[in-house]
Amino acid sequence: MILARFTLQQSLFIGFCACLLVALKSMLKLKLGISGHSMLLMSFFYLICYGACGRIGSITACGLMAGLLSMLLGVGKGGPLILIKYVMPAMAMDLTLLIFPIALMSRSIFILAVTGALAWGLKDGVFRALAGMALDAAALTVAISTAQGLVFAIGGIALAIPVLKQLKAHDLINDHRV
Protein backbone atom coordinates (compact mmCIF):
# COMPACT_ATOMS: atom_id res chain seq x y z
CA MET A 1 0.00 0.00 0.00
CA ILE A 2 1.23 3.47 -0.93
CA LEU A 3 0.50 4.98 2.49
CA ALA A 4 2.69 2.45 4.29
CA ARG A 5 6.00 3.57 2.78
CA PHE A 6 6.41 6.82 4.68
CA THR A 7 8.58 7.23 7.74
CA LEU A 8 6.80 8.40 10.85
CA GLN A 9 8.39 11.85 10.60
CA GLN A 10 7.27 12.30 7.01
CA SER A 11 3.75 11.19 7.73
CA LEU A 12 3.54 13.43 10.77
CA PHE A 13 4.68 16.38 8.66
CA ILE A 14 2.01 15.55 6.11
CA GLY A 15 -0.56 15.34 8.89
CA PHE A 16 0.48 18.69 10.35
CA CYS A 17 0.44 20.30 6.90
CA ALA A 18 -3.12 19.06 6.45
CA CYS A 19 -3.91 20.45 9.88
CA LEU A 20 -2.50 23.86 8.98
CA LEU A 21 -4.40 23.80 5.70
CA VAL A 22 -7.68 23.22 7.52
CA ALA A 23 -6.89 25.77 10.23
CA LEU A 24 -5.91 28.46 7.72
CA LYS A 25 -8.93 27.76 5.59
CA SER A 26 -11.24 28.38 8.52
CA MET A 27 -9.21 31.39 9.73
CA LEU A 28 -8.72 33.18 6.43
CA LYS A 29 -12.05 32.69 4.71
CA LEU A 30 -11.02 34.72 1.69
CA LYS A 31 -14.42 36.08 0.94
CA LEU A 32 -13.93 36.63 -2.74
CA GLY A 33 -17.30 35.29 -3.75
CA ILE A 34 -15.65 32.90 -6.21
CA SER A 35 -15.71 29.17 -5.67
CA GLY A 36 -12.38 27.55 -6.21
CA HIS A 37 -10.30 29.74 -3.94
CA SER A 38 -9.62 26.73 -1.72
CA MET A 39 -7.50 25.43 -4.61
CA LEU A 40 -4.93 28.12 -3.72
CA LEU A 41 -4.08 26.80 -0.26
CA MET A 42 -4.70 23.23 -1.34
CA SER A 43 -2.26 23.17 -4.24
CA PHE A 44 0.30 25.09 -2.16
CA PHE A 45 0.27 22.55 0.66
CA TYR A 46 0.10 19.58 -1.68
CA LEU A 47 3.21 20.71 -3.49
CA ILE A 48 5.01 21.44 -0.21
CA CYS A 49 4.20 17.92 0.99
CA TYR A 50 5.49 16.44 -2.23
CA GLY A 51 8.62 18.58 -2.08
CA ALA A 52 9.31 17.74 1.54
CA CYS A 53 8.74 14.00 1.23
CA GLY A 54 9.79 13.54 -2.38
CA ARG A 55 7.47 10.59 -2.78
CA ILE A 56 4.48 9.92 -4.92
CA GLY A 57 1.54 9.34 -2.63
CA SER A 58 2.34 12.19 -0.27
CA ILE A 59 -0.19 14.44 -2.01
CA THR A 60 -2.99 11.89 -1.69
CA ALA A 61 -2.04 11.33 1.94
CA CYS A 62 -2.20 15.07 2.61
CA GLY A 63 -5.55 15.34 0.85
CA LEU A 64 -6.95 12.40 2.79
CA MET A 65 -5.82 13.81 6.11
CA ALA A 66 -7.11 17.31 5.31
CA GLY A 67 -10.45 15.88 4.17
CA LEU A 68 -10.81 13.74 7.28
CA LEU A 69 -9.85 16.61 9.58
CA SER A 70 -12.28 19.07 8.06
CA MET A 71 -14.98 16.42 8.10
CA LEU A 72 -14.38 15.80 11.81
CA LEU A 73 -14.24 19.47 12.70
CA GLY A 74 -17.10 20.62 10.51
CA VAL A 75 -15.00 23.18 8.62
CA GLY A 76 -16.86 23.88 5.42
CA LYS A 77 -20.25 22.34 5.07
CA GLY A 78 -20.23 18.87 3.76
CA GLY A 79 -19.41 15.57 5.51
CA PRO A 80 -18.48 12.93 2.94
CA LEU A 81 -18.56 15.48 0.14
CA ILE A 82 -15.76 17.52 1.66
CA LEU A 83 -13.55 14.43 1.77
CA ILE A 84 -14.01 14.02 -1.97
CA LYS A 85 -13.34 17.72 -2.48
CA TYR A 86 -9.87 17.32 -0.97
CA VAL A 87 -9.04 13.85 -2.21
CA MET A 88 -10.03 14.15 -5.89
CA PRO A 89 -7.55 16.90 -6.86
CA ALA A 90 -4.88 15.23 -4.72
CA MET A 91 -5.29 11.90 -6.49
CA ALA A 92 -5.26 13.58 -9.87
CA MET A 93 -2.01 15.36 -9.02
CA ASP A 94 -0.39 12.17 -7.75
CA LEU A 95 -1.51 10.28 -10.83
CA THR A 96 0.03 12.95 -13.03
CA LEU A 97 3.31 12.63 -11.17
CA LEU A 98 3.13 8.87 -11.53
CA ILE A 99 2.67 9.08 -15.30
CA PHE A 100 5.01 11.99 -16.07
CA PRO A 101 8.11 12.20 -13.90
CA ILE A 102 8.37 15.98 -13.49
CA ALA A 103 11.23 17.85 -11.83
CA LEU A 104 9.85 19.93 -9.01
CA MET A 105 11.43 23.22 -10.02
CA SER A 106 10.77 22.96 -13.73
CA ARG A 107 8.08 24.92 -15.47
CA SER A 108 6.16 21.78 -16.39
CA ILE A 109 5.14 21.41 -12.73
CA PHE A 110 2.23 23.67 -13.64
CA ILE A 111 0.64 20.68 -15.36
CA LEU A 112 -0.28 19.65 -11.80
CA ALA A 113 -2.43 22.77 -11.60
CA VAL A 114 -4.25 21.73 -14.75
CA THR A 115 -4.99 18.16 -13.65
CA GLY A 116 -5.82 19.25 -10.10
CA ALA A 117 -8.26 21.89 -11.33
CA LEU A 118 -9.79 19.44 -13.78
CA ALA A 119 -10.45 16.95 -10.99
CA TRP A 120 -11.82 19.82 -8.89
CA GLY A 121 -14.21 20.83 -11.64
CA LEU A 122 -15.22 17.25 -12.44
CA LYS A 123 -16.20 16.63 -8.82
CA ASP A 124 -18.63 19.58 -9.01
CA GLY A 125 -20.13 18.36 -12.26
CA VAL A 126 -20.42 14.74 -11.17
CA PHE A 127 -22.34 15.71 -8.05
CA ARG A 128 -24.70 17.85 -10.06
CA ALA A 129 -25.18 15.15 -12.69
CA LEU A 130 -25.91 12.66 -9.89
CA ALA A 131 -28.46 15.07 -8.45
CA GLY A 132 -30.23 14.97 -11.78
CA MET A 133 -28.82 17.89 -13.73
CA ALA A 134 -28.92 17.58 -17.51
CA LEU A 135 -25.52 16.54 -18.85
CA ASP A 136 -24.81 19.62 -20.96
CA ALA A 137 -25.61 21.90 -18.03
CA ALA A 138 -23.36 19.74 -15.82
CA ALA A 139 -20.58 19.96 -18.43
CA LEU A 140 -20.90 23.74 -18.35
CA THR A 141 -20.51 23.76 -14.56
CA VAL A 142 -17.44 21.55 -14.94
CA ALA A 143 -15.95 24.07 -17.36
CA ILE A 144 -16.73 27.02 -15.09
CA SER A 145 -15.36 25.44 -11.91
CA THR A 146 -12.29 24.11 -13.72
CA ALA A 147 -11.49 27.59 -15.02
CA GLN A 148 -11.94 29.12 -11.56
CA GLY A 149 -9.96 26.36 -9.87
CA LEU A 150 -7.20 26.60 -12.46
CA VAL A 151 -6.52 30.27 -11.75
CA PHE A 152 -6.11 29.59 -8.04
CA ALA A 153 -4.18 26.34 -8.53
CA ILE A 154 -1.63 28.10 -10.73
CA GLY A 155 -1.34 30.79 -8.07
CA GLY A 156 -0.82 28.20 -5.34
CA ILE A 157 1.90 26.39 -7.24
CA ALA A 158 3.62 29.62 -8.23
CA LEU A 159 3.67 30.62 -4.55
CA ALA A 160 4.89 27.20 -3.38
CA ILE A 161 8.00 27.11 -5.56
CA PRO A 162 9.86 30.04 -3.93
CA VAL A 163 8.95 28.68 -0.48
CA LEU A 164 10.35 25.25 -1.45
CA LYS A 165 13.51 26.92 -2.74
CA GLN A 166 13.87 28.76 0.56
CA LEU A 167 13.36 25.57 2.56
CA LYS A 168 15.99 23.88 0.41
CA ALA A 169 18.39 26.81 0.81
CA HIS A 170 18.11 26.52 4.58
CA ASP A 171 18.79 22.79 4.21
CA LEU A 172 15.50 21.96 5.89
CA ILE A 173 14.46 19.46 3.27
CA ASN A 174 17.02 17.23 1.67
CA ASP A 175 15.69 15.68 -1.45
CA HIS A 176 17.45 15.35 -4.76
CA ARG A 177 14.38 16.34 -6.72
CA VAL A 178 14.26 19.90 -5.35
Next chain:
Amino acid sequence: MRARNPSRPSLPRPSISPSWGVILSLSLSILAFMAPEAGLVPLTIISTGLLWQVRSAGGWRGLVQLFLVQMLLTQALYVLLYGPQLWWQASVIVWRLMLALVPGWWLAHRYAPEQTGAVFAKCLPRQWAFVLSAALSMLPYIACEAKEIWQIQRLRGAKVSLKHLRHPRHWREFFQCVLFPLLIALLKLARESADAAHCRHFHSHHQAKHQYWQQDKTR
Protein backbone atom coordinates in the same frame (compact mmCIF):
# COMPACT_ATOMS: atom_id res chain seq x y z
CA MET B 1 -12.46 26.63 15.77
CA ARG B 2 -16.17 26.41 15.45
CA ALA B 3 -16.18 22.73 16.34
CA ARG B 4 -14.73 23.39 19.75
CA ASN B 5 -17.25 26.01 20.76
CA PRO B 6 -18.46 25.97 24.34
CA SER B 7 -22.00 25.01 23.37
CA ARG B 8 -20.99 21.39 22.72
CA PRO B 9 -20.91 20.14 26.34
CA SER B 10 -24.51 21.26 26.80
CA LEU B 11 -25.68 18.76 24.16
CA PRO B 12 -27.31 15.64 25.63
CA ARG B 13 -25.37 12.40 25.37
CA PRO B 14 -25.63 11.04 21.82
CA SER B 15 -28.26 8.34 21.65
CA ILE B 16 -26.49 6.48 18.82
CA SER B 17 -22.81 5.53 18.89
CA PRO B 18 -20.38 7.46 16.64
CA SER B 19 -19.91 4.46 14.32
CA TRP B 20 -23.63 4.33 13.64
CA GLY B 21 -23.62 8.10 13.28
CA VAL B 22 -21.02 7.84 10.52
CA ILE B 23 -22.95 5.07 8.77
CA LEU B 24 -26.22 7.01 9.10
CA SER B 25 -24.77 10.21 7.71
CA LEU B 26 -23.05 8.40 4.83
CA SER B 27 -26.19 6.52 3.82
CA LEU B 28 -28.37 9.63 4.11
CA SER B 29 -25.93 11.52 1.86
CA ILE B 30 -26.00 8.75 -0.72
CA LEU B 31 -29.79 8.50 -0.51
CA ALA B 32 -30.10 12.22 -1.17
CA PHE B 33 -28.60 11.59 -4.61
CA MET B 34 -30.20 8.24 -5.37
CA ALA B 35 -33.73 8.52 -3.99
CA PRO B 36 -36.59 9.17 -6.45
CA GLU B 37 -38.25 12.55 -6.21
CA ALA B 38 -41.04 11.26 -3.95
CA GLY B 39 -38.40 9.95 -1.53
CA LEU B 40 -37.10 13.43 -0.94
CA VAL B 41 -40.03 14.26 1.37
CA PRO B 42 -39.12 11.72 4.11
CA LEU B 43 -35.45 12.65 3.63
CA THR B 44 -36.32 16.30 4.21
CA ILE B 45 -38.19 15.37 7.39
CA ILE B 46 -35.22 13.33 8.67
CA SER B 47 -32.81 16.14 7.80
CA THR B 48 -34.97 18.66 9.64
CA GLY B 49 -34.88 16.35 12.65
CA LEU B 50 -31.09 16.12 12.45
CA LEU B 51 -30.77 19.89 12.15
CA TRP B 52 -33.11 20.34 15.12
CA GLN B 53 -30.79 18.11 17.20
CA VAL B 54 -27.83 20.42 16.59
CA ARG B 55 -29.77 23.69 16.58
CA SER B 56 -27.55 25.20 19.29
CA ALA B 57 -24.37 24.65 17.26
CA GLY B 58 -24.62 27.88 15.28
CA GLY B 59 -23.25 28.44 11.81
CA TRP B 60 -26.72 28.45 10.24
CA ARG B 61 -25.97 31.49 8.19
CA GLY B 62 -23.37 29.63 6.15
CA LEU B 63 -25.82 26.86 5.30
CA VAL B 64 -28.55 29.30 4.26
CA GLN B 65 -26.05 31.39 2.30
CA LEU B 66 -24.82 28.31 0.45
CA PHE B 67 -28.39 27.31 -0.38
CA LEU B 68 -29.22 30.75 -1.76
CA VAL B 69 -26.03 31.01 -3.83
CA GLN B 70 -26.47 27.51 -5.27
CA MET B 71 -30.12 28.17 -6.04
CA LEU B 72 -29.32 31.43 -7.80
CA LEU B 73 -26.49 29.91 -9.87
CA THR B 74 -28.42 26.80 -10.89
CA GLN B 75 -31.56 28.70 -11.78
CA ALA B 76 -29.51 31.17 -13.82
CA LEU B 77 -27.81 28.31 -15.66
CA TYR B 78 -31.12 26.61 -16.44
CA VAL B 79 -32.75 29.82 -17.60
CA LEU B 80 -29.76 30.49 -19.88
CA LEU B 81 -29.71 27.00 -21.37
CA TYR B 82 -33.34 25.88 -21.43
CA GLY B 83 -35.54 28.86 -20.64
CA PRO B 84 -37.53 29.43 -17.45
CA GLN B 85 -39.94 26.45 -17.70
CA LEU B 86 -37.56 23.99 -15.98
CA TRP B 87 -37.32 25.90 -12.69
CA TRP B 88 -38.75 22.95 -10.73
CA GLN B 89 -36.05 20.57 -11.94
CA ALA B 90 -33.35 23.07 -11.03
CA SER B 91 -34.83 23.49 -7.54
CA VAL B 92 -34.87 19.73 -7.01
CA ILE B 93 -31.18 19.53 -7.94
CA VAL B 94 -30.24 22.20 -5.41
CA TRP B 95 -32.45 20.58 -2.79
CA ARG B 96 -30.73 17.21 -3.33
CA LEU B 97 -27.32 18.84 -2.93
CA MET B 98 -28.43 20.47 0.32
CA LEU B 99 -29.90 17.19 1.61
CA ALA B 100 -26.53 15.55 0.89
CA LEU B 101 -24.75 18.22 2.94
CA VAL B 102 -26.93 18.20 6.04
CA PRO B 103 -25.94 14.74 7.43
CA GLY B 104 -22.25 15.62 7.31
CA TRP B 105 -22.94 18.91 9.05
CA TRP B 106 -24.90 17.07 11.71
CA LEU B 107 -22.11 14.52 12.18
CA ALA B 108 -19.51 17.23 12.73
CA HIS B 109 -21.62 19.08 15.28
CA ARG B 110 -23.16 16.13 17.07
CA TYR B 111 -20.02 14.23 18.02
CA ALA B 112 -16.71 15.44 19.39
CA PRO B 113 -13.94 15.25 16.75
CA GLU B 114 -12.14 12.60 18.82
CA GLN B 115 -15.20 10.35 18.80
CA THR B 116 -15.64 10.42 15.03
CA GLY B 117 -11.87 10.25 14.57
CA ALA B 118 -11.75 6.95 16.47
CA VAL B 119 -14.24 5.52 13.97
CA PHE B 120 -12.13 6.57 10.98
CA ALA B 121 -8.96 5.35 12.66
CA LYS B 122 -10.32 1.81 12.50
CA CYS B 123 -10.19 1.97 8.68
CA LEU B 124 -6.68 3.50 8.48
CA PRO B 125 -3.27 1.83 8.76
CA ARG B 126 -1.79 2.08 12.26
CA GLN B 127 0.71 4.81 11.44
CA TRP B 128 -1.90 7.01 9.79
CA ALA B 129 -4.37 6.50 12.61
CA PHE B 130 -1.66 7.86 14.89
CA VAL B 131 -1.02 10.78 12.51
CA LEU B 132 -4.72 11.65 12.42
CA SER B 133 -4.98 11.66 16.19
CA ALA B 134 -1.75 13.66 16.51
CA ALA B 135 -2.94 16.21 13.95
CA LEU B 136 -6.26 16.54 15.72
CA SER B 137 -4.71 17.08 19.13
CA MET B 138 -2.05 19.43 17.74
CA LEU B 139 -4.60 21.56 15.87
CA PRO B 140 -5.11 24.13 18.67
CA TYR B 141 -1.32 24.44 19.03
CA ILE B 142 -0.79 24.85 15.28
CA ALA B 143 -3.62 27.38 14.98
CA CYS B 144 -2.17 29.31 17.93
CA GLU B 145 1.33 29.25 16.38
CA ALA B 146 -0.11 30.48 13.07
CA LYS B 147 -1.91 33.37 14.77
CA GLU B 148 1.22 34.32 16.71
CA ILE B 149 3.48 34.41 13.65
CA TRP B 150 0.82 36.29 11.74
CA GLN B 151 0.55 38.94 14.47
CA ILE B 152 4.31 39.28 14.82
CA GLN B 153 4.73 39.75 11.08
CA ARG B 154 2.00 42.38 11.09
CA LEU B 155 3.78 44.24 13.89
CA ARG B 156 6.91 44.09 11.75
CA GLY B 157 4.97 45.95 9.09
CA ALA B 158 4.23 43.14 6.66
CA LYS B 159 1.06 43.74 4.68
CA VAL B 160 -0.71 40.54 5.65
CA SER B 161 -3.84 41.66 7.49
CA LEU B 162 -7.17 40.28 6.28
CA LYS B 163 -7.85 43.61 4.60
CA HIS B 164 -4.59 43.45 2.66
CA LEU B 165 -5.20 39.84 1.69
CA ARG B 166 -8.28 40.81 -0.29
CA HIS B 167 -5.83 41.91 -2.94
CA PRO B 168 -3.84 39.13 -4.64
CA ARG B 169 -0.78 41.43 -4.76
CA HIS B 170 -0.15 40.74 -1.07
CA TRP B 171 -0.52 36.98 -1.20
CA ARG B 172 3.12 36.45 -2.04
CA GLU B 173 4.13 38.34 1.08
CA PHE B 174 1.73 36.24 3.16
CA PHE B 175 3.19 33.00 1.88
CA GLN B 176 6.77 34.19 2.31
CA CYS B 177 6.60 35.64 5.78
CA VAL B 178 3.79 33.75 7.47
CA LEU B 179 3.67 30.32 5.86
CA PHE B 180 7.42 29.83 5.45
CA PRO B 181 8.20 30.20 9.19
CA LEU B 182 5.13 28.13 9.96
CA LEU B 183 6.40 25.30 7.76
CA ILE B 184 9.74 25.39 9.58
CA ALA B 185 7.83 25.11 12.86
CA LEU B 186 5.89 22.16 11.48
CA LEU B 187 9.05 20.39 10.31
CA LYS B 188 10.48 20.79 13.80
CA LEU B 189 7.24 19.63 15.42
CA ALA B 190 7.09 16.57 13.15
CA ARG B 191 10.67 15.61 13.98
CA GLU B 192 10.12 16.03 17.71
CA SER B 193 6.85 14.08 17.69
CA ALA B 194 8.39 11.28 15.65
CA ASP B 195 11.34 11.07 18.05
CA ALA B 196 8.99 11.07 21.02
CA ALA B 197 6.91 8.29 19.49
CA HIS B 198 10.01 6.22 18.67
CA CYS B 199 11.27 6.65 22.22
CA ARG B 200 7.96 5.23 23.40
CA HIS B 201 8.52 2.19 21.17
CA PHE B 202 5.97 3.22 18.55
CA HIS B 203 7.22 0.76 15.96
CA SER B 204 8.26 -2.17 18.10
CA HIS B 205 5.32 -2.26 20.42
CA HIS B 206 2.03 -3.85 19.48
CA GLN B 207 -0.17 -1.09 20.71
CA ALA B 208 -3.82 -1.14 19.71
CA LYS B 209 -4.91 1.72 17.49
CA HIS B 210 -7.71 2.89 19.71
CA GLN B 211 -5.33 3.64 22.56
CA TYR B 212 -4.31 6.96 21.03
CA TRP B 213 -7.91 8.02 21.07
CA GLN B 214 -8.58 6.87 24.60
CA GLN B 215 -5.80 9.13 25.80
CA ASP B 216 -7.61 12.04 24.18
CA LYS B 217 -10.75 11.42 26.19
CA THR B 218 -8.96 11.91 29.49
CA ARG B 219 -8.06 15.49 28.65
